[in-house]
Amino acid sequence: MDTQTIKSQKKSIKTTERISGSEAIVRCLIEEGVDILYGYPGGAIMPVYDELYKYQDKIHHVLTRHEQGATHSAQGYARISGRVGVAMATSGPGATNLITGIADAQIDSTPMVCITGQVPSHLLGSDAFQETDIVGISTPVTKWNCQVTRAEDIPEVLAKAFYIAKSGRPGPVLIDITKDAQFNEFDFSYEKCTHVRSYKPVPETDVSKVEEAAKLINAAKKPLIVWGQGIILGEAEEQLKAVVEKAGIPAAWTILGASAIPTSHPLNVGMVGMHGNYAPNILTNECDVLIAIGMRFDDRVTGSLNTYAKQAKVIHFEIDPAEIDKNVKTDVAVLGNSKVSLDLLLPLLEQNSHNEWHQKFKDLYEIEYEKVIKNDLYPTKEGLTMAEVLKEINIQSEGKAAIVSDVGQHQMIACRYADFNVTKSNITSGGLGTMGFGLPAAIGAKMAAPDREVVSISGDGGYQMTIQELGTIFQQKAAVKVVVLNNDFLGMVRQWQQLFFDKRYASTEMVNPNFVAIAEGYYIKARKVTKREDLAEAVAEMMQSKEAYFLEVCVEKEDNVFPMIPSGASVSDIRLE
Amino acid sequence: MSTEEKQLYSVSIYTENNIGLLNRISAIFQRRHINIESLNTSPSEIEGVSKFTIVVNMSEVNIKKILGQIEKQVEVIKSYYHSLDDIIYQIAGLFKIKSELLFEERQIQNIIKESNARIVTVNKDFFVLEKSGKKEEIVELYNKLSPFGIMQYTRSGLIAVTKEEMKISSLLESYNN
Numbered sequence: 001m002d003t004q005t006i007k008s009q010k011k012s013i014k015t016t017e018r019i020s021g022s023e024a025i026v027r028c029l030i031e032e033g034v035d036i037l038y039g040y041p042g043g044a045i046m047p048v049y050d051e052l053y054k055y056q057d058k059i060h061h062v063l064t065r066h067e068q069g070a071t072h073s074a075q076g077y078a079r080i081s082g083r084v085g086v087a088m089a090t091s092g093p094g095a096t097n098l099i100t101g102i103a104d105a106q107i108d109s110t111p112m113v114c115i116t117g118q119v120p121s122h123l124l125g126s127d128a129f130q131e132t133d134i135v136g137i138s139t140p141v142t143k144w145n146c147q148v149t150r151a152e153d154i155p156e157v158l159a160k161a162f163y164i165a166k167s168g169r170p171g172p173v174l175i176d177i178t179k180d181a182q183f184n185e186f187d188f189s190y191e192k193c194t195h196v197r198s199y200k201p202v203p204e205t206d207v208s209k210v211e212e213a214a215k216l217i218n219a220a221k222k223p224l225i226v227w228g229q230g231i232i233l234g235e236a237e238e239q240l241k242a243v244v245e246k247a248g249i250p251a252a253w254t255i256l257g258a259s260a261i262p263t264s265h266p267l268n269v270g271m272v273g274m275h276g277n278y279a280p281n282i283l284t285n286e287c288d289v290l291i292a293i294g295m296r297f298d299d300r301v302t303g304s305l306n307t308y309a310k311q312a313k314v315i316h317f318e319i320d321p322a323e324i325d326k327n328v329k330t331d332v333a334v335l336g337n338s339k340v341s342l343d344l345l346l347p348l349l350e351q352n353s354h355n356e357w358h359q360k361f362k363d364l365y366e367i368e369y370e371k372v373i374k375n376d377l378y379p380t381k382e383g384l385t386m387a388e389v390l391k392e393i394n395i396q397s398e399g400k401a402a403i404v405s406d407v408g409q410h411q412m413i414a415c416r417y418a419d420f421n422v423t424k425s426n427i428t429s430g431g432l433g434t435m436g437f438g439l440p441a442a443i444g445a446k447m448a449a450p451d452r453e454v455v456s457i458s459g460d461g462g463y464q465m466t467i468q469e470l471g472t473i474f475q476q477k478a479a480v481k482v483v484v485l486n487n488d489f490l491g492m493v494r495q496w497q498q499l500f501f502d503k504r505y506a507s508t509e510m511v512n513p514n515f516v517a518i519a520e521g522y523y524i525k526a527r528k529v530t531k532r533e534d535l536a537e538a539v540a541e542m543m544q545s546k547e548a549y550f551l552e553v554c555v556e557k558e559d560n561v562f563p564m565i566p567s568g569a570s571v572s573d574i575r576l577e
Numbered sequence: 578m579s580t581e582e583k584q585l586y587s588v589s590i591y592t593e594n595n596i597g598l599l600n601r602i603s604a605i606f607q608r609r610h611i612n613i614e615s616l617n618t619s620p621s622e623i624e625g626v627s628k629f630t631i632v633v634n635m636s637e638v639n640i641k642k643i644l645g646q647i648e649k650q651v652e653v654i655k656s657y658y659h660s661l662d663d664i665i666y667q668i669a670g671l672f673k674i675k676s677e678l679l680f681e682e683r684q685i686q687n688i689i690k691e692s693n694a695r696i697v698t699v700n701k702d703f704f705v706l707e708k709s710g711k712k713e714e715i716v717e718l719y720n721k722l723s724p725f726g727i728m729q730y731t732r733s734g735l736i737a738v739t740k741e742e743m744k745i746s747s748l749l750e751s752y753n754n
Contacts (some may be wrong), residue, residue: 079610140604144651145597164651197749198593198654201692 007131013549015075016187021151022047024188025115026513028158031190034086035176036077037064038070042090043130045117046183062447062476065468067094069440071101075110076421076444079427080402080452082235084111084165085444090565092130096137096177100434103141107431112136119177121149125156134176143171151184151280155191161195168201169320170233170289203321205336205346207344211453212332213315214348216289216382222357223249224280224312226272226301228293229256229430230319237261237423238294242346248353250314250341250361252280254295257435263399269361273301273367274565275412278574279364281565284309285362285572290303291316293339297327298431307570317341340401351359373577383556384532384555386410386485387559390417392539393455393483401453401481401543402427404445406462407489412561414457422452436465443472453543454479460486460512470522471549482519487557488512519550526550579600580637585614586739587664588640590629590647591621591745598652602629607647611635615668617734623746626654632735655745659737666737670715671697671724672706673729679704682725692718703728 025048026339029037034196039061041049052061064070074085085105089098094298095116105112119128135147144164152179154177161173203533217223231240237260244251244261250269251261261268270277284290290312295301302308305327316323316330318340324333333340342466377386390413393401399419404427405411411428420426427445429437442456474481512577517527525545529538535553542549592598599618612631621628632638633640640658646654676699678685689696694708708718715732 136600139597139600140608147596196651198715201650320649322642322649324643324645 001332008010013475015191018185019188020047020051020183020185021154021177021184022086023051024151024154024186025158025182026059027188028155029086030055030058030189030218031192031462032084032162033156034059034084036060036062037086037088038064038069038092038444040064040070040094042117043092043093044091044119044179045088045115047179048088048115048117048557060485061088062443064440064471066466067097067305068100069466069469069472071105071114071438071442072434073113073444073447073472074112074114074436075101075105075108076404076441077448078112078444079441080247080424081448082233082424083448084113084162086113086115088115089117090135091116091132092132093133094130095132098174099138099141102174104429104432104434104437105172106143107139108169108429109229109419110172111165112172112176113158114172116174116176117182118147118176118178118421120180121342124149124178126455129145134174138174141172142174145174145176147176147178148181148550149178150187151181154189156180156193158194159191159193161225164196175401191397202319202334202337202496205248205341205344208325209332209334210341210344211348213291213317213334215245216313216315216332217249217291218350220289220381221354222283222287223247223289223291223354225249225251225291226254226280226284226295227251227257227260227293228254228295230317230338231249231257231260232515234294234319234425236294236339236342238505238559239339239342239346241265242278245281246346246351247349248351248358250280250283250358254298254301254430255415255426255428256378257295257417258426259423263418263419264421267358269413272571273298274303275561276364277416278368278563278576279361281563281571283360285311285570287312289313289315293342294319296323299327302327303565307572318384345415346367368563368576376413381556382540383528384535385559386413386555388532388535389483389485389539389553389555390414392536393543395537396418396449396543397453397455401425401455402445402449404428404438404442404454405454406458407433407435408459408462409495409559409561410457410459410485410489412492413485435462437560438462438473439466439482440469442482443469443476443478444477446480447476455481455483455540457483457485459491460484460510460515461490467518470519470524474522474524475514475549477547479545479547481545482524482548483542484515484550484552485555486515486552487555487559489557491559492561494558498558498560499566506550515552516550522547526551526552528554530551530554582727584588585632585634586637586648586663587659587661587666587735588629588631588633588644588656589737589739589743590631591623591654592627592629593652593654594625595652599629601650602631602647602653605643606631610642611637611645615734617736619736623749625653625750626745626749627728630734630736635686648735651714655748657739659739659744662739663741664739666711666735667709668715668735669707669709669733670718671710671729672719672721672727673703674706674725674727676700676702676704677708678724680724685722685725688718688721729753739749
């Protein structure tokens with residue numbers, strides 16, 4: 001019997017059994033293949049936790065130390081695995097604490113399903129204890145959300161939630177379930193969702209648009225590819241590599257696109273954007289055809305739109321029609337899934353090498369190397385640089401580690417200097433810039449991919465926003481390597497204060513605690529490095545550790561991240577100092 | 578007219594009938610600081626499909642972006658925008674006026690006749706006038722009646738059908754398959 005027949009037979013002999021709404025929720029999660037979820041119990045979600053207790057051999061619930069941590073862990077899980085992350089919380093404050101993670105997942109297109117408990121339906125709207133209108137609150141930051149007040153609606157709504165979260169351009173979905181719906185019994189059966197009438201997740205790729213794109217690319221003398229997370233989400237890494245290699249096009253990446261093509265690839269010309277590499281930023285304003293793939297022309301990428309790639313024909317490969325012409329006017333828009341589009345594009349491309357054009361990238365890299373990179377990686381001053389730490393991590397991990405960064409200077413340094421030799425290796429909060437993202441996201445990443453080395457890199461500021469998740473690391477025995485690059489400042493804000501606010505360091509200096517003692521308080525092996533001669537050995541010790549390890553590196557207090565495109569300036573006005 | 582210039586547009590949004598969708602749609606306008614001039618929701622020609630008619634004053638460049646954001650919503654089937662020249666539309670105005678004026682002020686009777694307004698109800702205290710048409714016609718009537726004293730006045734959202742065909746039914750069919 002072929003699988004198709006089995007499937008259709010299965011559908012027709014749908015068996016039902018009478019169970020509670022809360023058991024149905026857990027059964028739905030298991031049906032969707034959820035093995036791990038992150039959350040925090042409370043009054044309105046207790047029936048579900050009671051069922052999680054019964055099903056603990058099938059589904060592992062991770063108790064985070066704050067609901068925000070649950071969302072970031074679910075995001076880390078999703079980002080490293082490509083699967084849907086799941087977070088759960090109670091009503092009221094439990095639910096509102098999810099919002100930052102949901103907003104982060106929305107802007108970074110991360111598939112996530114959040115389930116919140118809600119007060120019994122007869123109390124809705126009465127300002128009951130721990131009641132909050134979480135559907136109203138989460139509306140602008142979810143791909144879809146829904147409140148369930150009847151037990152019998154649970155399977156259909158949850159099936160839809162997973163389908164919507166994962167399909168097309170992924171995003172977060174929140175399902176709010178009243179306590180009476182959790183308690184009530186009904187005849188349960190489960191069917192996966194494969195279609196929603198009003199929702200077309202992937203627009204069809206128009207072959208004639210692909211042909212138009214190919215024509216432009218083949219005629220181009222100075223083409224430049226800028227790829228984004230659409231490559232990773234669309235699992236089009238191989239396709240992109242094939243296109244880049246066949247047509248010989250220099251290819252740059254946005255922060256969320258990092259790792260789709262290895263750092264070491266000769267045509268990988270680095271990161272675009274505010275703290276990206278010199279060459280791809282400068283040459284964005286010199287290329288004749290700009291090929292954007294699965295990226296959305298964020299303002300941190302484009303700088304001033306008035307002076308962004310005005311000389312170039314713009315081709316935009318994109319799954320979300322709303323992104324076309326949103327920020328940059330496109331000459332050819334190719335809608336659809338990146339893998340499908342690039343598969344269609346590849347045979348139409350002519351072999352090319354663009355040697356002269358590529359040489360320009362190399363020349364500009366040399367300038368960046370002399371002015372910035374050399375000093376970052378091989379400093380002659382006494383203080384340690386953040387980049388040195390990344391260099392040691394690269395050496396120890398052979399560039400295979402997943403780097404989970406927080407937000408700020410260390411994040412930019414991590415993205416600039418980490419070797420990404422495996423896809424899905426750069427997990428960071430790109431669009432929302434959520435400080436506190438890193439540590440809990442690293443936990444989720446490590447649990448989703450236990451065979452991978454996961455290194456969390458935070459600054460002293462962001463680290464303290466979700467530092468309590470060390471408790472989760474300890475309880476779960478998650479072997480996350482936690483690095484804090486400590487400069488006793490909110491470094492990125494301080495950098496801006498130095499450059500744009502006449503060095504008025506308003507509330508950016510941090511008086512920090514004994515981080516090693518805190519980690520040790522959670523029974524995590526910990527070490528602090530203040531001198532260059534100890535760094536390599538300390539990083540080696542951390543990377544060799546089979547369990548969680550905390551490493552604090554005290555770095556130069558007032559280092560700046562360069563290159564830098566000042567806010568509102570043109571990409572070609574990128575500063576090297 | 579240049580695509581950068583602002584003008585009134587009627588946005589028609591076909592949706593699944595769903596609680597909370599109004600919130601989702603209005604949030605899209607709110608984010609970009611766009612004032613909704615009028616809004617109407619009603620069933621559409623297709624069973625189970627609702628239709629929002631929203632009037633906004635904005636440029637064509639921006640309305641295209643807004644439509645992209647609207648169509649992205651899971652429960653939105655399709656949305657369209659039209660300039661007011663491309664649609665047949667009506668707005669209704671209701672005026673509540675003291676009944677005594679109807680008899681004391683001869684001129685009111687003339688105004689009613691000339692404006693093609695309809696008397697919906699009359700009792701000894703007040704009567705209610707209804708006038709459908711373009712906004713300017715209703716405002717004109719308001720201006721004429723205003724000096725006599727209006728007890729209550731309200732104007733509905735714009736409702737419209739398009740001059741061109743809207744291929745929503747066939748679109749839905751293709752979605753179902």
